[in-house]
Amino acid sequence: MLVYHLPGTFETREAHLDLLWEAGATGLEERAGLIRAYFDGQTDLPADISDGEWRDEADQDWQAEFKANLRPVQAGRVTIVPPWLRAEVPAGQVPLIIEPGMAFGTGHHATTRMAVEALSALDLAGQTVLDVGTGSGVLAIAAALLDARYALGVDIDPVTIPIATENAGQNGVPEGRAAFMVGTLGDDLPGDVVTDGVFDVLVANLYAELHDLLVGAYVGHLRAGGPLILTGILVSKLPLVQDALDREGFTDVQVRTDGDWALVTARSA
Known part of the structure; x- marks a missing residue:
């Protein structure tokens, strides 16, 4: 081979x-x-x-x-598993079923796991959640399974949208609780639930330089006082993200690291 x-x-x-x-x-x-x-x-x-x-x-x-080497990933109240390991989800945990590709998207990467843990730490009941750079839809689906009223995943890659939609269906997310669309934060984000593009929670698994560019748009799509969850950040690039959040007036900025990776949470002013 x-x-x-x-x-x-x-x-x-x-x-x-x-x-x-x-x-x-x-x-x-x-x-x-x-x-x-x-x-x-x-x-x-x-x-x-x-x-x-x-x-x-x-x-x-x-x-x-x-x-054979793939194991369930526990992330707060959620356990991310492939379909053939669903029986291994511990009692009381919310199963999030993802059919993994051979490369990424299994939930094992620290950035995905920390983001799901951060969502799990929030009370999402009745909340609306925007997942920026949704990819396979893991974070939007996690939010819906954690009782969010509505989760919208956006991505610039059209290939991801049918995958994310299929993953939501595989997890039994009720119709209307999660949606996925091609777009960026510069676009209108219309929907039957969120008509003004402003969400209660915003989560983005991107990278530091892109967070720096988008932080102003995050403000425009997040209600006052709403939680912001950012990951995909190399620890060495943390100052770039922290400075951007300070520039836009975010408060309660907290950092969590796992190896080379960081997750930053904050609240809009």
């Missing part, structure tokens, strides 16, 4: 994944800070991803191994 090992960072990994798929990878996964790309044979790769290493490894059923 031919495996290409490529160092990855949060900021570059999506672009690297796309390039690896386009180069003919038959499977991708993240392990110990590396992207492992499976190929049928060695091939020329674009310069942007040419600093990796080809390795010839023993043949194995890597999909079966991936599934």
Whole structure:
């Protein structure tokens, strides 16, 4: 089995994944800070991803191994599991069922887990939640399962919307409790529930530089005093986010770290 090992960072990994798929990878996964790309044979790769290493490894059923090594992720009141491990959700926990890809979206990454934990710490009953950069919809779905009245997930990538919608259906989220749309915070965010684009809670799993650019838009889409949950932030980039929040008048700024990653919570003025 031919495996290409490529160092990855949060900021570059999506672009690297796309390039690896386009180069003919038959499977991708993240392990110990590396992207492992499976190929049928060695091939020329674009310069942007040419600093990796080809390795010839023993043949194995890597999909079966991936599934065997996947464990439930407990995040506050929520346990994130693939469908085949639903029976392992502890009593009293809210199950969040996600069919994982071979690369990301399993809930094991610290950024996703910390964001779900932060949502779990809030009383979301009757609240509206905006999930910016929703991806597979995990955070919007978690909010809906935690009794939010309505959760809207937005993403610039149209490919994510049907995936997120399917994931919401798999979790039994009632129609009208969660919705997903292509868009940015510069767009109108219409809806039958939230007609003015202003939400009670805003959560965003992006990266520090994008939080810095969007913090003014966060203010416009979050009610006064509403909780803001930001993650996808490298600890080394924390000052950039903290300065942006201070610039826009956010209060009660708190930081939690897990390894190289940070989660920042605050409240709008």
